[in-house]
Amino acid sequence: MEKKLKRMATMHKLQVKGLELFYQNGYYNTSVDDILKSLSLSKGAFYYHFQSKEDFFISIIQSLIVRKVYSTLIEPIEGKENPFLVIDKCFENSLETAEHNEMDYGFILGNFLTEFNRRNETISKYLTDIYKVWEVNLVTILQKGKSDGFVDRHVDSEGVATYLISSYMGVRTLMVQGNCKNLKYNYLQQLRRYFNSLRLKETV
């Protein structure tokens, strides 16, 4: 029964290193050989476990990228109370992690969306699906925030979700260039200002 374990271990090693290099250098700028070399594995190993480079990347999306986005951007928000507080905290944590990560190459989902947009429909589909779950999740918490008296009822939840995702993706792209600390600070300040405009005003 240890064969299955070995299989899983090798596949997982390939996926983790693959994601690392794809994330750092981009998909088209990373060869299968690059991954194999840094793991001291052979072509035989790779094509025994995966049908193609594309198939390999799809498996990475499904097993690693989905999990990453869920754990950092979706689960911290799900089912919570005050949308403003929890989204604020979630974004702040994510930006904080990025800031102190020497190996930050941007928002993983955003980078790959950009790289595959209109260039590989199959992969784009998988990535877009993750984005959509994120969006639905934000819309849900905002709607709940209305019932709970946090969010102004006149606010368009979908619009807010779009605006939040857009700004987050953008600032993550900018942060790679450096000056992260300032960018993070500025971004969060304005995010809070924006949130204030959505808040349910006390009727005097």
Add this chain to the structure above:
Amino acid sequence: MEKKLKRMATMHKLQVKGLELFYQNGYYNTSVDDILKSLSLSKGAFYYHFQSKEDFFISIIQSLIVRKVYSTLIEPIEGKENPFLVIDKCFENSLETAEHNEMDYGFILGNFLTEFNRRNETISKYLTDIYKVWEVNLVTILQKGKSDGFVDRHVDSEGVATYLISSYMGVRTLMVQGNCKNLKYNYLQQLRRYFNSLRLKETV
């Protein structure tokens, strides 16, 4: 004297087609041969005018991309009066153009920033410089907006510029996936709401 004209014409043809393909497929996923094939030109022609692929792309940045960003995002704003009106109109126009462009592959500056981030410092530098000019331009008009009584003096102009650029870059990335019309509408609605929170309130 028609030799110099021919030289310019060929170089320009190469740059225009080069930008088109780099923009569509990405830099690393577009070969020099791809460009030459679609123009029925030879290697000789290319390497007579440009030292390398990288040198070629830098020339494209300096001659075409700079001009594009300037004409669509910088000049329409420069020296104008009401920041909110003019930025709103500028972004709306840009998104409108993108929406009705069948060949939209995203925000050109954002895409290349993502592709070269930390992967090619030389090229990144050229791209970042453009971004910085854009940012300075936004900050300037916001500051002027304070003196002119449009913008609340407590507002942090740099923060606002960061937030504006981030959200614009993000929404342009999302728009490639489709559903442009809705994304554009949602984005502009929230942008206006955000602007309202920056406006100088009449002291009652």
Add this chain to the structure above:
DNA sequence: TATTGCACAGACCAAGGGGTCTGTTATTTA
């Protein structure tokens, strides 16, 4: 008119790309 040199054409090169195929070895299974 002869000659120079610009603006290419296109063969060529080594390196690297994704992918195939035939071993080989250690572990299961019969």
Add this chain to the structure above:
DNA sequence: TAAATAACAGACCCCTTGGTCTGTGCAATA
């Protein structure tokens, strides 16, 4: 214990890559 099979290793394939180099035609100059 023998046979079967899973899990690789690595040579090999053909195509594409960025880049070089020699050749060539045509306009500019003398």
